[in-house]
Amino acid sequence: xxxxxxxxxxxxxxxxxxxxxxxxxxxxxxKHGITSKSPLLIVTDEHVAxxxxxxxxxxxxxxxxxxxxxxxPAGEKSKSLSQLEEIVTVALEAGLDxxxxxxxxxxxxxxxxxxxxxxxxxxxxxxxxxxxxxxxHDSSVGGKVGVNHVLAKNIIGAFHQPEMVLYDLNTxxxxxxxxxxxxxxxxxxxxxxxxxxxxxxxxxxxQHLLTLEPEALSYGLYQGCNVKSIVVSRDERENDLRxxxxxxxxxxxxxxxxxxxxxxxxxxxxxxGMVGSAKLAVHLGYDASIYHETKRILSKxxxxxxxxxxxxxxxxxxxxxxxxxxxxxxxxxxxxxAIGQVEILKDVSAQLVRxxxxxxxxxx
Amino acid sequence: xxxxxxxxxxxxxxxxxxxxxxxxxxxxxxKHGITSKSPLLIVTDEHVAxxxxxxxxxxxxxxxxxxxxxxxPAGEKSKSLSQLEEIVTVALEAGLDxxxxxxxxxxxxxxxxxxxxxxxxxxxxxxxxxxxxxxxHDSSVGGKVGVNHVLAKNIIGAFHQPEMVLYDLNTxxxxxxxxxxxxxxxxxxxxxxxxxxxxxxxxxxxQHLLTLEPEALSYGLYQGCNVKSIVVSRDERENDLRxxxxxxxxxxxxxxxxxxxxxxxxxxxxxxGMVGSAKLAVHLGYDASIYHETKRILSKxxxxxxxxxxxxxxxxxxxxxxxxxxxxxxxxxxxxxAIGQVEILKDVSAQLVRxxxxxxxxxx
Ligand SMILES: NC(=O)c1ccc[n+]([C@@H]2O[C@H](COP(=O)([O-])OP(=O)(O)OC[C@H]3O[C@@H](n4cnc5c(N)ncnc54)[C@H](O)[C@@H]3O)[C@@H](O)[C@H]2O)c1
Ligand SMILES: NC(=O)c1ccc[n+]([C@@H]2O[C@H](COP(=O)([O-])OP(=O)(O)OC[C@H]3O[C@@H](n4cnc5c(N)ncnc54)[C@H](O)[C@@H]3O)[C@@H](O)[C@H]2O)c1
Ligand SMILES: [Zn+2]
Ligand SMILES: [Zn+2]
Numbered sequence: 001x002x003x004x005x006x007x008x009x010x011x012x013x014x015x016x017x018x019x020x021x022x023x024x025x026x027x028x029x030x031k032h033g034i035t036s037k038s039p040l041l042i043v044t045d046e047h048v049a050x051x052x053x054x055x056x057x058x059x060x061x062x063x064x065x066x067x068x069x070x071x072x073p074a075g076e077k078s079k080s081l082s083q084l085e086e087i088v089t090v091a092l093e094a095g096l097d098x099x100x101x102x103x104x105x106x107x108x109x110x111x112x113x114x115x116x117x118x119x120x121x122x123x124x125x126x127x128x129x130x131x132x133x134x135x136x137h138d139s140s141v142g143g144k145v146g147v148n149h150v151l152a153k154n155i156i157g158a159f160h161q162p163e164m165v166l167y168d169l170n171t172x173x174x175x176x177x178x179x180x181x182x183x184x185x186x187x188x189x190x191x192x193x194x195x196x197x198x199x200x201x202x203x204x205x206x207q208h209l210l211t212l213e214p215e216a217l218s219y220g221l222y223q224g225c226n227v228k229s230i231v232v233s234r235d236e237r238e239n240d241l242r243x244x245x246x247x248x249x250x251x252x253x254x255x256x257x258x259x260x261x262x263x264x265x266x267x268x269x270x271x272x273g274m275v276g277s278a279k280l281a282v283h284l285g286y287d288a289s290i291y292h293e294t295k296r297i298l299s300k301x302x303x304x305x306x307x308x309x310x311x312x313x314x315x316x317x318x319x320x321x322x323x324x325x326x327x328x329x330x331x332x333x334x335x336x337x338a339i340g341q342v343e344i345l346k347d348v349s350a351q352l353v354r355x356x357x358x359x360x361x362x363x364x
Numbered sequence: 365x366x367x368x369x370x371x372x373x374x375x376x377x378x379x380x381x382x383x384x385x386x387x388x389x390x391x392x393x394x395k396h397g398i399t400s401k402s403p404l405l406i407v408t409d410e411h412v413a414x415x416x417x418x419x420x421x422x423x424x425x426x427x428x429x430x431x432x433x434x435x436x437p438a439g440e441k442s443k444s445l446s447q448l449e450e451i452v453t454v455a456l457e458a459g460l461d462x463x464x465x466x467x468x469x470x471x472x473x474x475x476x477x478x479x480x481x482x483x484x485x486x487x488x489x490x491x492x493x494x495x496x497x498x499x500x501h502d503s504s505v506g507g508k509v510g511v512n513h514v515l516a517k518n519i520i521g522a523f524h525q526p527e528m529v530l531y532d533l534n535t536x537x538x539x540x541x542x543x544x545x546x547x548x549x550x551x552x553x554x555x556x557x558x559x560x561x562x563x564x565x566x567x568x569x570x571q572h573l574l575t576l577e578p579e580a581l582s583y584g585l586y587q588g589c590n591v592k593s594i595v596v597s598r599d600e601r602e603n604d605l606r607x608x609x610x611x612x613x614x615x616x617x618x619x620x621x622x623x624x625x626x627x628x629x630x631x632x633x634x635x636x637g638m639v640g641s642a643k644l645a646v647h648l649g650y651d652a653s654i655y656h657e658t659k660r661i662l663s664k665x666x667x668x669x670x671x672x673x674x675x676x677x678x679x680x681x682x683x684x685x686x687x688x689x690x691x692x693x694x695x696x697x698x699x700x701x702a703i704g705q706v707e708i709l710k711d712v713s714a715q716l717v718r719x720x721x722x723x724x725x726x727x728x
Pocket of ligand 3: 138186249266270
């Protein structure tokens, strides 16, 4: 079992990486002083529940914990205030009190939703994440929780750090292959923004990761969380440094919006976005190898590096301008200046971004 | 203009008490460094808006602030997730960003709702309260914000301290008399739990307060906020001391629940509850004068001191047991041990409480 401490003063917490952690959940809760006097609430989704919910419930029961469970439909739509309201109904009926803990068993959707329940139920109760996707290594560090509004994603939420995170590698075996690949995109991002050695390691272990080889998976998730954790520790409330985590996200979010959130997975969209940022870097005079390396490593993982040809450049530009409310003609952009190093550039010309978007579509 | 600082380290904030503060709102915002680059959002209710909204909007406009406004129906029902969602729609349409401020113009309902919007919009923006009821002197200190769920009041929320509070005494002139009296009940509570001198002052200035004489009103609100502020500063997250603020609330909440939340105002219900606590004190061996004094001062303000005869004792007891999930046969109770001093007793017998409830009904 690997362990990482996310260092946030009196809100610090451990992330455990290992096989079979679900079976040990009850013991780990006891070890961390989580009371069995108050009931626990497990939030999960309909894809995850059939595989792991009853195991988790049994593990808790064996350690003397009472649990209630709630299963949301799979997918982004469940990050809503109406799901929050439903979950609070269940919490009240199960008698959750201020000493209770809310548990997210699932990917980033369940994590964000259950985390916001934990942040707001009785003005805040304990929260534990049991992530079941690779992408959720990203969402399990940083404490951002929340739900969507019809007009904007992640707009209603809080900062609420978990008590701990249990990353049971076995749960990833049931994850669809496309979700595995998309999740690795954020892992590669963590290398690209901070850690050239990690990129070299990812390059060497591509196949081990794609086949979920436990030792490689454990280290990759650990190191991905580690990079995010370092960044978040230095800027918990997103005042400056934390923005580097948005590498690839400006273009990526625009692509998700324009393609209607069903064509591209988030990790796929930001893969294209990261290639775009690397292209931008080269246009701004940085070494051409940044672009070639970024593109090579993402392609090696089977991630897309090109904008689907049917998407419209004007619409993509509009989505970007709207999303971030850029000032006339200039944009804030996270740009790689070497592999493993980025800078936040405050006034990249929108014209240049447009050119990059066009090139990304034509793959030149 | 009086000023009080609520002392919470780097979350400290001022409360201003004075006549005509709404007209000065723009200047006060500028003085406190609130940017005019980002739009403000004013949340108010349909009783308050016709009197004060356009004045407030003009004051902001005169100081170069852009504002959007949203008017909720008056009453407790507006403390809901669906109102939150509506307000977020308005916020997004008005272009509120992370540097924006949400303003509550109204009583405790608007304060709790708008405060939770501020706590959760983009994971937290600035919040300013402009209370328009006397009861809201209580809700403007302590940072508790939130909404109701059909099954439980105030169950979804956050701790979110305001940037400042502008108590414009002029707004209280349009408040219905019954609301004035009910609001004074919480002011008396602040005396009863902490400050015998303040009780003596309240005794002397009863008429001045009931007629909203500005100097008395200003001092009474100031001192009420001051007591709450001292308690909250010592226990911001409600771990122990803060519970003394619940004097009268255990019985009071039960009365509100049993009478269906439309017969008794909150201040009226806790007035009866405070008399109950004083009765309990006497049964526990404390001086009989505690009961007589408590009852006398509340009556002098025209507050009820007796349970309406048609309410059922069993139902009241059930509501109490359910509300606080008391352990078998014993209850936690805030009990006055002198005028201006209370204790939290951990195992008051439910039987004794039942007797007190019966006596409160028969007014013996
Ligand atoms: N809070 C943060 O800091 C943060 C960071 C990144 C992403 N996010 C959020 O995370 C969400 C995306 O996360 P995600 O990609 O994990 O999405 P997800 O939770 O929707 O999971 C993806 C899909 O895989 C299924 N699934 C999950 N685990 C499975 C398993 N073990 N076996 C089989 N199927 C499984 C899910 O049901 C879903 O269909 C977005 O809402 C995004 O906003 C949040
Ligand atoms: N957050 C806290 O710490 C805290 C503390 C105490 C109470 N509260 C909450 O406060 C709420 C009760 O507050 P309240 O008594 O102010 O209720 P309220 O906001 O509903 O106001 C009472 C009534 O007076 C009207 N009104 C308000 N100001 C007026 C004015 N100046 N002129 C004319 N009419 C006016 C309102 O429209 C309403 O009909 C409850 O929801 C309670 O839970 C919160
Ligand atoms: Zn992302
Ligand atoms: Zn009260």
